[in-house]
Amino acid sequence: MLNPTLRIHSPAICYFDMVRRCHSIREAARRLNVASSAVNRQILKLEDEVGAALFERLPRGLRLTAAGEILTRHVMLVLQDVERIRAELEGLHDVQTGHVEIATVEGAAVALLPAVLKRMRLRYPAVTVGVTVQGSQSIPAAVINGQADLGLAFALPRSAETSLLCAGHFRLGALVAPGHPLASHTSISYAACAEHGVIQANSELSIHHLVAPLHKHAAVAHKPLLQSNSMELARQLVRQQLGVAFQTRIGVEADLARAELLHIPLNDQGGIFSDLGLYARKGRDLPTAVRSMAHLIGEEIALREREEQPRTPRIS
Incomplete structure (x- = not known):
């Protein structure tokens, strides 16, 4: 079994990411189970290397600066790649683990996605999943910024930063x-x-x-x-x-x-037709668990598209 605490990058990246999520050095230290001084030291080291403050110190907590926002995008990509490497290493030992984050629209979360999650649990019981329901217009940013591995949404415009993995054609x-x-x-x-x-x-x-x-x-x-x-x-x-x-x-x-x-x-x-598409960040090498989830979502979309065709034939 691969060590779950595998680290192949500077601890400062994990510390920065946790402080970003918690808006507090003290709370980040608590969750990381380290001393607050250690977290603060790593943040100061990063700020020195970047040459700019990464957080604004406000009465109600910390808020990312413009430099912090830029670093966040890099950190999210690094952490995603670490997860992919972890999954590939575990795959050498036939360990089907991993985590998948999905950003989805409300409609897909009612029946389609639960059907997929049931199949995923049966096939890969050790894989964990996170699901966030949000509007279609905000889903591309979640995928591009690394907040989600997969985005499931209707009628998204083409983007140079996302790849369409599959889509189904449904009548409004x-x-x-x-x-x-x-x-x-x-x-x-x-x-x-x-x-x-x-x-x-x-x-x-x-x-x-x-x-x-x-x-x-x-x-x-x-x-x-x-x-x-x-x-x-x-x-x-x-x-x-x-x-x-x-x-x-x-x-x-x-x-x-x-x-x-x-x-x-x-x-x-x-x-009037709307395409339900599954998206990932363009150029990203998806971890095994994410690829498996994407495959099952694609199958479910195709099934529902076939079920609709006899009732609402496509009009050209």
Whole structure:
């Protein structure tokens, strides 16, 4: 078994990273189980080598300076590479360990990702996983800065700093309750939905950027009843027939199966589609555990895309 305290770099890197996370030298020392003076000494040494202060000393704790932000990006890359090396060394002894950090959108965390995590646990029980739910627009930065190994998000623009590992093509539709006046439609326009009041995602979410142009072009007099970054709140309001929300089938699978909600494909522009993609930092050599997780996520996305095709054929 590989020594879990393997260090192939200066302790100052670990100390800096912990102080950055804790905003406190004393708390960082406690978590690292070392003396505060040792942590402070390493930070001062780094600041001397960099030639600039890395933290601002504030009454409520420490805050990164501009130099500290720059060093953070380097430190995150170093620590990720150490994790990859650790996993590869452990692989020589057939030890399936490691850690995977995922930044994901809310919809994918409802059913798709739990299905993947279940399979991951069965295959690699020693691999640990961290999941952070956030808006699509903030996920690329999490991947690029090293806060996440993988990013799972809808409709992200192309970036020179991220690589698309896989993607699924899903149709955007209106969510309504079974008793809603629009429930009998097999497809529908945004303008028709707006007549009954719409619930829009705010700009943190990719759906906002797909729906906002439709709202503008529909020349609707009414403003959205609600804008929120919570898709769960939107679904609850739809159940109470307080408005129409918009989403792909990803994240509402159980509601649709129980017939608690209906998903009516939008027919504007021949159909509005959103790609659910899995992203990693471009050029990064992914550790074994991360590659295994990415493979399972790709399989699950492909499965759900195949399941959707008979109901909502792709329109070109």
